[in-house]
Amino acid sequence: MRKLRSALLPAIAAACALSACARFQPTTPAVSASDYTPTGMAQSLTMKDSSVHYDPSVLKVGTARTQVQAAWGDPNGTQTTDSGEIEDVYAFNPDGSKFVNPKTRARNIALGFFTAGTSIAVRQARLALQERKLTLFHVRYASDDTIQSVTPEKLSGAPDVLPGSQQPPANTAIE
Numbered sequence: 001m002r003k004l005r006s007a008l009l010p011a012i013a014a015a016c017a018l019s020a021c022a023r024f025q026p027t028t029p030a031v032s033a034s035d036y037t038p039t040g041m042a043q044s045l046t047m048k049d050s051s052v053h054y055d056p057s058v059l060k061v062g063t064a065r066t067q068v069q070a071a072w073g074d075p076n077g078t079q080t081t082d083s084g085e086i087e088d089v090y091a092f093n094p095d096g097s098k099f100v101n102p103k104t105r106a107r108n109i110a111l112g113f114f115t116a117g118t119s120i121a122v123r124q125a126r127l128a129l130q131e132r133k134l135t136l137f138h139v140r141y142a143s144d145d146t147i148q149s150v151t152p153e154k155l156s157g158a159p160d161v162l163p164g165s166q167q168p169p170a171n172t173a174i175e
Contacts, residue, residue, distance in 0.1 A: 043100045047130055049073065052098035054162045059137070065145040076101055081140070085148070090137045096163035099134055102127055133157040 043049055058071045068088070069075075075088035076099060091099035111119040136153040154160075 044103065044105070047100050047102060047127075048093055048095075049098040049100050054092045054096040054098075054135075059139070059147065059150045061147055061149075063147045065141050065147075068139060068147070072098060075139075076136075085143070086141045086145075088139045088141070090139065091134045092137070092162055093130075094133050094135075094157075094159045094162070099130075129157075131155065133159075135159070135162055 039051075052071075052073055055071060058068055065086070065088070072090055076091045077089040079087050079089075081087055093099050108120070108123065132155050134155050135158045136155070138151040138153065139147060140149045140151075142148040
């Protein structure tokens with residue numbers, strides 16, 4: 001046992017020394033300055049980006065991904081399919097404004113501590129009610145980063161038609 005311990009000790013020390021040399025670079029900042037602007041605070045409370053509204057003309061076949069992001073901002077979620085295609089998901093509220101993904105903030109943690117978890121339960125219930133009303137758009141891109149197809153997904157409480165989309169344009173990619 002003593003020989004094993006004496007052999008492992010240098011290996012553990014070397015692993016710790018090597019890992020200490022590695023740089024830690026998070027992919028996204030935990031907190032950004034825009035989170036604490038009046039607009040960022042309003043978006044955090046309402047979970048709406050009122051500057052972005054649903055526009056069905058953005059969903060035309062062949063539209064570049066950069067144009068979609070210019071019109072609607074960053075997607076609410078992104079994934080790569082098994083076939084290697086990129087699929088972005090955009091979420092819209094019943095009033096046509098873009099849904100803002102909720103963030104955990106220091107105030108949420110502090111409120112949870114001081115209210116013995118009651119505020120967390122209320123927040124989660126509020127999120128569940130609001131998320132039920134969303135309309136999701138799964139935008140799939142071809143290898144040249146242009147829209148290949150769009151699949152809308154109306155959640156249980158979502159309206160039949162979003163504002164601004166009374167009749168979809170003839171050349172949309174919506175399936």
